[in-house]
Amino acid sequence: MLRRLPSLLAVATIVWAAGHAPAFCNEHLMAVNEIFPGTPADPNAQYVMLRMTAFNQGFVNGSFIEVQGPTGAILGRFGTFTHNMAVAGTAGCVYPACPAILIGTARAQTLFGLTLDQVVDGEAGRVALPLAGGRVCFRIATGYTDCVSYGAYTGPSTITPGANTCDTDFGTPAGALSLGFALARRQFFCPGKDSSVDFRIQFPRPVTNAGTNANVDSDNDTLIDVLDCADADPGTQYFPIETSNLLVGGPPTSVSWTSQNATTGTSTRYDVVTGSLGDLLASRDYSAASCMASAVNGSSTLDPAPNPPAGSGIYYLVRAKNNCGPGTYGDSTLAVDPRDALDSPGTIPCP
Numbered sequence: 001m002l003r004r005l006p007s008l009l010a011v012a013t014i015v016w017a018a019g020h021a022p023a024f025c026n027e028h029l030m031a032v033n034e035i036f037p038g039t040p041a042d043p044n045a046q047y048v049m050l051r052m053t054a055f056n057q058g059f060v061n062g063s064f065i066e067v068q069g070p071t072g073a074i075l076g077r078f079g080t081f082t083h084n085m086a087v088a089g090t091a092g093c094v095y096p097a098c099p100a101i102l103i104g105t106a107r108a109q110t111l112f113g114l115t116l117d118q119v120v121d122g123e124a125g126r127v128a129l130p131l132a133g134g135r136v137c138f139r140i141a142t143g144y145t146d147c148v149s150y151g152a153y154t155g156p157s158t159i160t161p162g163a164n165t166c167d168t169d170f171g172t173p174a175g176a177l178s179l180g181f182a183l184a185r186r187q188f189f190c191p192g193k194d195s196s197v198d199f200r201i202q203f204p205r206p207v208t209n210a211g212t213n214a215n216v217d218s219d220n221d222t223l224i225d226v227l228d229c230a231d232a233d234p235g236t237q238y239f240p241i242e243t244s245n246l247l248v249g250g251p252p253t254s255v256s257w258t259s260q261n262a263t264t265g266t267s268t269r270y271d272v273v274t275g276s277l278g279d280l281l282a283s284r285d286y287s288a289a290s291c292m293a294s295a296v297n298g299s300s301t302l303d304p305a306p307n308p309p310a311g312s313g314i315y316y317l318v319r320a321k322n323n324c325g326p327g328t329y330g331d332s333t334l335a336v337d338p339r340d341a342l343d344s345p346g347t348i349p350c351p
């Protein structure tokens with residue numbers, strides 16, 4: 001009997017190892033849950049959130065997030081897992097009730113005040129999430145488990161090899177990524193996937209493998225408190241960002257820009273300053289600028305002034321402001337930016 005004891009112990013050890021090692025490929029029932037490209041103020045605060053679609057899928061050590069560019073070419077890895085996850089979920093769980101896995105940058109960790117399950121800074125071959133278009137996939141040793149394509153992605157809609165029995169055709173790309181917003185899964189259906197249907201653009205809601213998060217939204221404007229610049233004002237979300245796509249049209253002369261209300265809230269208003277190109281050329285600053293329109297509620301306004309004489313011209317600059325404060329008329333690479341005077345409370349043309 002004494003001689004049998006060591007072999008019984010050996011058998012017990014083998015059984016334990018089989019149950020706890022990734023020999024059963026317990027990471028293949030996984031979905032991409034959210035991808036987040038950072039905020040306007042912090043574009044390096046990026047994360048990818050995965051979510052198990054079944055119990056016990058935490059053996060992700062060595063698996064990685066692949067990033068493909070607009071044509072489907074592999075750009076690199078967003079990040080690679082260097083360890084397994086501690087939380088496996090509840091037996092019989094189904095998406096979205098199974099545990100999440102949060103992988104991202106140290107900046108994202110700081111921004112959300114969360115301990116990410118995997119911080120990717122410094123990993124070899126790492127690339128950021130491309131904003132305009134691409135495809136992001138969770139890859140394991142045996143192939144691809146799940147992907148999402150978005151924006152101006154024109155590469156193949158399929159992947160090979162698939163690492164599970166789910167649909168390997170991801171259909172039409174979802175909308176483009178936008179700073180401040182996440183591309184978030186709204187449904188998971190293993191036999192039929194379509195990025196444009198399965199995902200939507202919304203404010204981020206990251207959750208770690210342990211279920212911890214900072215997703216309190218005190219004013220229910222869908223932007224969580226850690227990102228919201230006014231936690232008791234549902235009409236105000238992110239702090240104003242630089243306006244974009246400034247255009248002049250007419251007659252009558254109109255100035256228009258892209259609304260940022262979806263990012264900064266319905267309290268956002270826009271100031272328009274103007275001046276002559278002759279003044280700008282002579283002074284090389286904006287000291288002669290005047291306020292053309294203050295606190296415009298919309299994305300365009302008319303210039304009531306007559307056209308400038310032939311051979312001369314006028315310029316326009318626009319900035320956004322909301323209940324958190326004013327944004328900026330913009331910045332150049334000059335060490336002392338001439339537009340700083342426009343943004344300075346002492347010399348600001350528009351009240």
Ligand SMILES: [Ca+2]
Nearest residue numbers: 219221223228
């Ligand atoms: Ca909020």
Ligand SMILES: [Ca+2]
Nearest residue numbers: 228230233236
């Ligand atoms: Ca708010």
